[in-house]
Amino acid sequence: MGNMLLMPELALPPEAQSLADAVVKAVRHGVAAGELVPDVTYSVYQLADLLGISRSPVREGLLRLEEAGLIEIRRNRGFRVLPPQAHDIEEIIGIRLALEPPAARLAATLGTDDQHALIGATLAAMAAAASQDDENSFWPADRSLHDLLLRTSGRPRTATIIERLRTTTALLGPPTTASGRTLAQIHAEHEPIVTAVLARNGAAAEAAMRTHLEATAHLLVTNL
Amino acid sequence: MGNMLLMPELALPPEAQSLADAVVKAVRHGVAAGELVPDVTYSVYQLADLLGISRSPVREGLLRLEEAGLIEIRRNRGFRVLPPQAHDIEEIIGIRLALEPPAARLAATLGTDDQHALIGATLAAMAAAASQDDENSFWPADRSLHDLLLRTSGRPRTATIIERLRTTTALLGPPTTASGRTLAQIHAEHEPIVTAVLARNGAAAEAAMRTHLEATAHLLVTNL
DNA sequence: CCGGCATGAGTAACATGTTACCCATGAGCG
DNA sequence: CGCTCATGGGTAACATGTTACTCATGCCGG
Structure with missing residues (x-):
């Protein structure tokens, strides 16, 4: 579970007006840049650590992304990227x-x-x-x-x-x-x-x- | 702020599979039943108390409702119901x-x-x-x-x-x-x-x- | 060799504590 | 009398602690 070897520089865009917003942008950028790949299960903990913020805004951002259809959240398992087909x-x-x-x-x-x-x-x-x-x-x-x-x-x-x-x-x-x-x-x-x-x-x-x-x-x- | 005199029986629908989900349903029902009225500023604290749960799922539910256009969240002020026109x-x-x-x-x-x-x-x-x-x-x-x-x-x-x-x-x-x-x-x-x-x-x-x-x-x- | 089952690691979901902010109020000054 | 501005209450946003669940792993009996 969660090899987590790579997953390089994910940075928080400073122009976001809330951290949750910043998370959304960071993840989108990470997907576009190939830093977050499908079929790998990530967790809120990891992402929060990586971004240097707490889990709350990360979770909020991920919930929004799930609603947008970009990721799938699996209860007590983590989340995966769902690339658009x-x-x-x-x-x-x-x-x-x-x-x-x-x-x-x-x-x-x-x-x-x-x-x-x-x-x-x-x-x-x-x-x-x-x-x-x-x-x-x-x-x-x-x-x-x-x-x-x-x-x-x-x-x-x-x-x-x-x-x-x-x-x-x-x-x-x-x-x-x-x-x-x-x-x-x-x-x-x-x-x-x-x-x-x-x-x-x-x-x-x-x-x-x-x-x-x-x-x-x-x-x-x-x-x- | 927040007279909060009335606002009767808001109950959690038990059939929801997450508390955040239950909050969404409860608020929708509250609006439909006229228990939550426009132009009154409510807060996450109040709603959490009323429903007997913590602020986290309430906040998550409200964020979803905001995205759906049913409520407006005003930073550090509270939220109001925006009835559909x-x-x-x-x-x-x-x-x-x-x-x-x-x-x-x-x-x-x-x-x-x-x-x-x-x-x-x-x-x-x-x-x-x-x-x-x-x-x-x-x-x-x-x-x-x-x-x-x-x-x-x-x-x-x-x-x-x-x-x-x-x-x-x-x-x-x-x-x-x-x-x-x-x-x-x-x-x-x-x-x-x-x-x-x-x-x-x-x-x-x-x-x-x-x-x-x-x-x-x-x-x-x-x-x- | 294989299938049920206990176990434990890892997690989302939830609860609670903390901070920084907005804004209403009203006192003090012009 | 009007205007500015300090102040404090109330809040969203964020941080952190806790719980209960899911599932992989490996042991054991068949």
């Missing part, structure tokens, strides 16, 4: 295709001018990050843009759902440039969406969002 | 309409015979409960049926999402018979869905599910 990716894309295009339509028709301005600004931020090939700025902006569109459509719960699903797909390793698109190309896919939204053209916004997601789906599936 | 109901129905009909189609086309048999059995359970006007059996069966259809479609994540959303709407008080439909009527709405699924007729299953959800939506909205 190809099948999961397809399901997630399916959900996003069902929810985001209609929301884009609503964002176009019933968003306020202020909200539209914010959406435009976020697209500009994506453009700036893309021009500098700065992934650290680009992906958060991408995420914000989708989130903003969802919230502008008056659907906060949908936004939360999508945000959570995105978290899962992000574990496969960010859909980096290696996936086949440059940052500039991805930015270009978003532009028609935003243009349609700002023009309050609901149908066009919905179609553009669908096109974008389908392109993403194609990449994720082939790139698995 | 009419607007939330509309959003939830919208999500279900986007996700469940396509899933019903898939359940029809690619479910195994075993899965279909289970679905049929669940519908029979609904029928039995309806004939005896037994809400305590009926609603769980209704829930199971929707869940089974989702899982049969090969979409466990979608099933989890819907299950969680249903939990939220259930807080308004179960859509009781008072909502305008008898249990028999609700059962009757499900029958064409199951019939289509068992016949492996995807299009019909999708349409039937859509019809059912639209009827539900109409009731929930007018009955608010």
Whole structure:
């Protein structure tokens, strides 16, 4: 039980506002970096020791991760990482295709001018990050843009759902440039969406969002 | 802070398999029964005392409820109940309409015979409960049926999402018979869905599910 | 050689102790 | 009379102690 030989440098991201939050990020990073591998049983004790904090926030973070489907907690045994399967990716894309295009339509028709301005600004931020090939700025902006569109459509719960699903797909390793698109190309896919939204053209916004997601789906599936 | 005058009998449901789980159920029941009201700040200490357990499972349960959007936790202040708004109901129905009909189609086309048999059995359970006007059996069966259809479609994540959303709407008080439909009527709405699924007729299953959800939506909205 | 069973290590779940924080209150000053 | 700010109560968040469970291991009888 619990060989625990490796499991190198797991660090606490200092930007988290609670330790439980930090644990979530640390574990996600650890999985993405291959430091935490599937089929090995870890324990709350180990992780707490490793991170230099107590078991309470570790447990809280793990419970959240379990709900997100990233890990499985086995009573009195420990927890294991459950890597997302190809099948999961397809399901997630399916959900996003069902929810985001209609929301884009609503964002176009019933968003306020202020909200539209914010959406435009976020697209500009994506453009700036893309021009500098700065992934650290680009992906958060991408995420914000989708989130903003969802919230502008008056659907906060949908936004939360999508945000959570995105978290899962992000574990496969960010859909980096290696996936086949440059940052500039991805930015270009978003532009028609935003243009349609700002023009309050609901149908066009919905179609553009669908096109974008389908392109993403194609990449994720082939790139698995 | 925390007048705490009333707040009568909150009991721990014994059928929960962890105390944190029991807390979730107790709070939901308390809200539905009007024992926990919005705009009053409660604390983990109070609730733990009241339930006769320690603060740890209470905290865990509250964190889950916060994630579900039922309560708001204010750091170092306590938590308040956030009752679902009419607007939330509309959003939830919208999500279900986007996700469940396509899933019903898939359940029809690619479910195994075993899965279909289970679905049929669940519908029979609904029928039995309806004939005896037994809400305590009926609603769980209704829930199971929707869940089974989702899982049969090969979409466990979608099933989890819907299950969680249903939990939220259930807080308004179960859509009781008072909502305008008898249990028999609700059962009757499900029958064409199951019939289509068992016949492996995807299009019909999708349409039937859509019809059912639209009827539900109409009731929930007018009955608010 | 094999299958039931005691045993013990390791753990999640729960209980309790501690800390640092937020904010309402009200006294003191302008 | 209004404004600032010290103060203290109450809290979430975190740390640590305790309990009861799960399961692998190995002994023993068949």
